[in-house]
Amino acid sequence: MIWIKSGRLPKNNGVPWRGNSGLSDGSDAKDVKGGLVGGYYDAGDNIKFHFPMAFSMTLLSWSVIEYSAKYKAVGEYDHVRELIKWGTDYLLLTFNSSASTIDKIYAQVGVAKINGSRPDDHYCWNRPEDMAYPRPTLAVSSAPDLGGEIAAALAAASIVFRDNAAYSKKLTQGAATVYKFARQMGHRTPYSLRQPDIEYYYNSTSYWDEFMWSAAWMYYATGNTSYITFATDPRLPKNAKAFYNILDFSVFSWDNKLPGAQLLLSRLRMFLNPGYPYEESLIGYHNATSLNMCMYFPKFGAFNFTKGGMALFNHGKGQPLQYVVANSFLASLYADYMEAANVPGWYCGPNFMSTNDLRAFAKSQLNYILGDNPRKMSYVVGFGKKYPRHLHHRGASTPKNGVKYSCTGGYKWRDSKKADPNLLTGAMVGGPDKNDGFKDSRNSYGQNEPTLVGNAGLVAALVAITNSGRGVGVTAVDKNTMFSAVPPMFPAAPPPPSSWKP
Template structure:
């Protein structure tokens, strides 16, 4: 042990004479801006009741009942890619790679103002892993069914299916790979967090030790349906061994690395018999293992393997004509991004400029120095992918009631997401359905964050992040578009789309309606019998209802029909409705207020205004009235104790909001009457008694709260 530590100290001392920045020509890119954006991606993939309590305000609470099928709270963690499953291997591997990036380049995170964001993300990973390990021989590592989840296209906040706790590692069904990666992430959290919160850091370290022992004792690969099928688990156990050694200094962990190498038959012929030159990703952490062993161990074989690997990527791996190293056709850019991080870490310890040059060539290609002159990091530069394969960023809801399509323009910019990128011919297709090119993922960005941290360290002097518009909350947009479906001497049939674009965060909205105004002056002089007018909804996926004609201004013969939506709706709601008069008087629409501008093609029309709970929120009425932009969106005057988010139902969402309020995670409730509704015992204070009542209510222990509805 003394020999190893002594060598480590010598290596660390050498770091002080290795150049820590590079004096070069004007950098091609703002690496610090790309670095900051790459971190932001994880906030978009945040899962749990606290989603949206960060910089991404178009995200909100989601999947707040994860784990209920096994009687546990397994909320939290991160969605895997553009879907919403929490897969085991990519989540655990990504967490450990991100934590490694922070460990190696913490000075850059701090200097560029990204440390709080990154540590918050790492803590969210670790909090989730600890939830998933409720007892010594049980580690839950997948929530959600990939086959079912992939059939849904819509924001995660609106996804309602029961998500199964799909896989759990036990002695009978081991998961050594996920245990090893999670142990590495937790051990690294100890190293990264011990100077900030020692008690939490030590908790992470204890979980790391226990998970590691679980993975070492009960050997076997995890499962991942057909999506993530691991090759073997030995590299993940080595990865956990290394970081537990660094965290504790205990020689047994380094001894275990050597034993695991023997199991993997590395070096058993007396030389470098290891010729697998993959790189850091969801199922492969041997690259990180050898890079760390090259500076931690005095076994020359490990350094030989590490440097052979680096040389393979620098000189022997094929490239596209534009210069990107090509390892695999799926997610082309993620591999050179991860390899760039690896090479920059090695440069940090050795000063080998070939590593620095390699990383710069690959990162510059990814950021736009390529034949397409396109950045493959969303939101970076002027030309970047507009259709990353990502449901939350899309914001579109396929199927009823919205019946939108994923191919519509995306509602949000998925800042910092690395897409799969160009192929071996430097071709890229910005198509949401061509996900080999447009896919994003936790492990895509993990190596990218580390690589950009290194690039910021060595090429980002004087650079700072740029603004990131469109991540803050936006007001809901309300409007109608309509067209004539059929018009005759008896009346008119109209196709109408009512829009309520709720993006901060996405949610179904109750209480909405719109009004179509009709001028009955052609019947003036007669005793207008409204019962002879027929109003009808012909088709509505959302179950729209239509009123009979109602007077607006009798003196001017102006009436209207109200098309209302009794069920909460989201984004786009279609209805086909008709107004007819079957007496001998011919129907004339030309003087109708809402008819102006109607054609046979859809147009946005102000003269079909939208209302919420009877209060105008968009458009203009026949009197010229428009909604006051300073007036908040109206809510019903009635509120119900316990219904904190005002959706008309008392459920686990309300419970989660009360919990977050009491923990100080939120300062106030967004719903106007949220604070009143959260005071379920009606004593004027929100405290643990209300929390207890809420829990008892949801468990069925009480049927009602101690106060009546207001």
């Protein structure tokens, strides 16, 4: 994911055509010492959207907590931790993480006006290293959703970095501060509302899912029972409409955390079974998770699938694969939770579905992405013989030739019919349309643009499904690391009585 990094890169970054960029980011944020330098660009443009960036870090951290043995087996453990830390170091800059109370968060760096005619992150076509146009920061004073997601990201990462006590503590303290800000009464306006520079791109449709999601992560990170008490308060799933069987609420994504939060809380019930007073909500989350998994199967008709077999979780709109990988990760993870709990499967109505059925679904989706589709095309750059060569990505399409192109001077590379001079090896693009069709064109951003959130999901899904380093039975996942800060769920047994003496 070096191709999407911002900031001052190490000299041995492994991608010779990438260099330092965005070193003036946040220079207009006078209260941030050193500015908002670092983090990740969102996609083929050079904007840094903090909402999907935070979700991407949460997702990567979750995959490391569950599957550290797999990451070690494939030699990627240190690498993925470095990727997470690159993101969380930056997220700690987006608010005053050393304070206990804050009144704002920076939501993004860079803007793109719709059909704009002035230099900005969409109007210009420049390598990030060559940006010379204004990149304003955008701060928000109400962000229950963004604040909740940043809290989740920092809390999850604090578990990943338990072996670095000082950094883990820094993350949990920052998470507590931003969680408090997110939950502040009187500041419950979604972060994107009436924010045209955000709303068109990453509009948040609710914040109750982030409340549930962040509370679960805060509990696992700190062991503070106030978080699990809130996460299991029956009013929370009611406000989140978690048990209303709304189809789109079953799709895990950067905007909808409900399926992830429900699975994360089901984990507590499946492995620790705390009982009263948490059971009422936990069993609801567990049942909702099982129902969500049922919806993944074509036989039940919840979602349409392409003739080639791709699930249309976003109903045929652009960027379908980011939804495919995020939900394939959940499917694989739930199968492993069941195996670790010695449960062979679950019922979808009268139909018994096994853990192998769930893994087969996830594998079918990942195989589709990697080339088992009607076009016999891999949608991951550099994998296989046939993959996209004309990405909607400024850095990939513009050669590193010593020329610093002007804002519009880069159009010659945007409009070039030649293949990308710079290969985004390992990057997954947006994906095909509802008819399995795909246009390998730079103008086809809905299909041919790689995104941070999509590629974080791909990493998580692939590590979940791989057999490398895989445990069997109770070791299908790492059951214990997630609970390392959780106090005993029941009172300790009293000491034995002293020996009787007549």
